[in-house]
Amino acid sequence: MAVDASGGSVGYEPVIGLEVHCELATATKLFCSCPNSFGDEPNTNVCPVCLALPGSLPVLNERAVDLAIRVGLALHSDVRQCTFHRKNYFYPDMPKDYQISQYDEPLNAGGWLDLPSGTRVGVTRAHLEEDTGKTVHMGGTGRIHDATFSLVDYNRAGVPLLEIVSEPDIRSPQEAREYVAELRAILVAAGASKARMEEGSMRVDVNISVRPAGSASLATRCEIKNLNSLRSLVRALEYEIARQAEVYRSGGSVVQETRHFDEDTGRTASLRSKEEAHDYRYFEEPDLLRLVPGQERVDAIAAGLPAMPAQRRSEIAALFSSAGAGTGGGAGAGGAREDQIAGLVENGLDGLLLAAVNGGVSPEKALARTANEAASRIDEALALDPESYGRLLVMEEAGKLTATQVKAVLSEMLDEGRGDPAAIAKRLGFETMGAGSINASVEEVVASNAAEWDRYCSGEDKLAQFFIGQVMKATRGKADGKAVVAELQRLRSTR
Amino acid sequence: MTGERITIEQAAHVARLARLDVTGDELALYTMQLEAVLEYAGQVAAVDTSSVQPTAHATPAENVMRKDEPGECLERDDVLREAPESMDGMFLVPRILGEAP
Numbered sequence: 354m355a356v357d358a359s360g361g362s363v364g365y366e367p368v369i370g371l372e373v374h375c376e377l378a379t380a381t382k383l384f385c386s387c388p389n390s391f392g393d394e395p396n397t398n399v400c401p402v403c404l405a406l407p408g409s410l411p412v413l414n415e416r417a418v419d420l421a422i423r424v425g426l427a428l429h430s431d432v433r434q435c436t437f438h439r440k441n442y443f444y445p446d447m448p449k450d451y452q453i454s455q456y457d458e459p460l461n462a463g464g465w466l467d468l469p470s471g472t473r474v475g476v477t478r479a480h481l482e483e484d485t486g487k488t489v490h491m492g493g494t495g496r497i498h499d500a501t502f503s504l505v506d507y508n509r510a511g512v513p514l515l516e517i518v519s520e521p522d523i524r525s526p527q528e529a530r531e532y533v534a535e536l537r538a539i540l541v542a543a544g545a546s547k548a549r550m551e552e553g554s555m556r557v558d559v560n561i562s563v564r565p566a567g568s569a570s571l572a573t574r575c576e577i578k579n580l581n582s583l584r585s586l587v588r589a590l591e592y593e594i595a596r597q598a599e600v601y602r603s604g605g606s607v608v609q610e611t612r613h614f615d616e617d618t619g620r621t622a623s624l625r626s627k628e629e630a631h632d633y634r635y636f637e638e639p640d641l642l643r644l645v646p647g648q649e650r651v652d653a654i655a656a657g658l659p660a661m662p663a664q665r666r667s668e669i670a671a672l673f674s675s676a677g678a679g680t681g682g683g684a685g686a687g688g689a690r691e692d693q694i695a696g697l698v699e700n701g702l703d704g705l706l707l708a709a710v711n712g713g714v715s716p717e718k719a720l721a722r723t724a725n726e727a728a729s730r731i732d733e734a735l736a737l738d739p740e741s742y743g744r745l746l747v748m749e750e751a752g753k754l755t756a757t758q759v760k761a762v763l764s765e766m767l768d769e770g771r772g773d774p775a776a777i778a779k780r781l782g783f784e785t786m787g788a789g790s791i792n793a794s795v796e797e798v799v800a801s802n803a804a805e806w807d808r809y810c811s812g813e814d815k816l817a818q819f820f821i822g823q824v825m826k827a828t829r830g831k832a833d834g835k836a837v838v839a840e841l842q843r844l845r846s847t848r
Numbered sequence: 849m850t851g852e853r854i855t856i857e858q859a860a861h862v863a864r865l866a867r868l869d870v871t872g873d874e875l876a877l878y879t880m881q882l883e884a885v886l887e888y889a890g891q892v893a894a895v896d897t898s899s900v901q902p903t904a905h906a907t908p909a910e911n912v913m914r915k916d917e918p919g920e921c922l923e924r925d926d927v928l929r930e931a932p933e934s935m936d937g938m939f940l941v942p943r944i945l946g947e948a949p
């Protein structure tokens with residue numbers, strides 16, 4: 354069927370609910386003491402428990418419980434006593450042939466998440482379960498359908514997951530994207546997960562149905578599994594909304610099924626449906642005891658929760674409005690700034706910006722450097738000492754380092770994970786050029802480029818870049834571009 | 849052939865979930881045997897429990913947890929030696945018929 358994903362959904366409204374799985378940032382797995390570590394050699398983080406060898410018994414990881422409770426509290430859930438269940442299924446990614454999950458008594462029940470755009474999305478539950486192993490399909494095209502055999506790595510089997518299920522409160526692909534981004538920011542802020550879609554530590558399944566706009570009924574939904582980027586999420590939803598609308602428009606009915614999103618074609622397709630609906634035969638895990646998070650424990654965790662993204666974004670935005678900055682920048686500039694601030698908060702880099710601003714750097718400069726330079730190497734930037742980072746930007750603000758030099762020093766600091774910016778600047782030979790020597794260099798460059806100087810003086814301002822380049826070359830990047838321009842302008846006005 | 853506690857269709861369903869390929873004769877036999885197992889277990893239902901508090905576990909213990917500290921893992925060579933087949937440090941399994949649930 355041809356589906357026009359652009360305007361094919363006119364007159365229909367999507368109803369979307371999301372199931373997000375995130376790996377919790379523990380040192381060990383959920384029920385055994387194998388390391389929870391991404392990217393290790395296959396099958397090196399395995400033991401009798403996560404390989405389901407006879408006689409082994411699971412023991413719950415206390416830290417995983419605490420992290421799950423942190424997320425529950427951040428999502429305004431009711432943290433309650435809970436049980437673990439076995440979800441039975443046959444698939445080589447779980448050696449036990451069941452996954453330990455939570456069923457009718459989840460750890461976190463109810464709650465909500467407020468999108469930055471204002472919509473409140475209900476949270477049904479956020480429960481603990483174990484991740485599965487990784488399968489690699491071999492032979493054919495490397496896809497499951499024509500593989501001749503598969504290889505299995507159980508390093509991931511048993512890694513703690515939190516599954517966060519939303520209510521079907523989402524009404525557009527853009528809102529779905531916003532929900533995932535905000536949830537990710539909350540997970541990072543709570544210190545619960547790295548939540549990296551590109552590393553698979555955050556995975557998104559969607560439930561989607563469409564109904565005539567204005568209708569309050571719920572139509573048959575489809576599930577799209579394992580969307581591994583925000584872009585795929587939006588594309589898959591756009592396609593699926595148009596597809597379902599087209600089915601209804603042509604008088605058909607949507608079949609409840611699981612569909613797969615193909616990145617290459619941008620389409621969803623039905624997975625070969627099983628001969629029967631899932632029957633996981635859930636039953637309570639006899640090897641694990643009831644978990645009862647006492648009020649004292651929950652209160653202590655609540656007291657230790659840092660500020661959440663919404664609050665941090667508004668605190669940073671307030672720096673700009675109180676400085677009276679950016680007024681007149683227009684809505685476009687404001688939107689770009691909002692996006693930059695949101696990106697920093699989502700990745701937990703806003704502490705660097707604040708350290709710089711507290712040191713006296715303008716919010717604009719601090720935002721620009723942090724969003725452009727620091728955020729390009731998130732992992733290393735997270736390891737930086739904010740105070741040292743602040744001092745680096747203060748050096749730039751005070752004119753002691755040029756923009757190029759700041760970037761070079763920062764790059765060293767990120768490489769080493771620490772360092773005193775002044776010492777690094779000195780080691781790199783970035784001594785401050787006095788105004789006198791900058792001016793001398795400008796004069797030399799002007800004298801040896803008479804033709805360009807004439808053009809600049811007759812109004813070709815863009816030649817300033819040429820002169821800056823020449824001065825930078827002559828001073829090996831030590832001159833401050835702004836000082837060069839000032840001197841050029843001074844020379845021109847006194848010519 | 850059909851018992852009071854389990855039908856032949858239910859037995860066939862359970863067999864399918866367990867990925868067991870059973871013949872009609874086997875199914876009839878297993879249904880009877882399962883019926884006997886359920887009947888035996890059903891004796892528990894005859895006990896008067898009206899004065900007994902429901903419990904999820906035989907022990908009243910709760911909140912048994914361990915610290916999040918890494919421990920010993922198995923040697924990969926030892927692990928894979930026990931597998932029917934392996935390749936590149938991974939377990940080799942026959943072709944998988946279908947996506948993960």
Ligand SMILES: [Zn+2]
Binds near residue numbers: 400
């Ligand atoms: Zn293990």
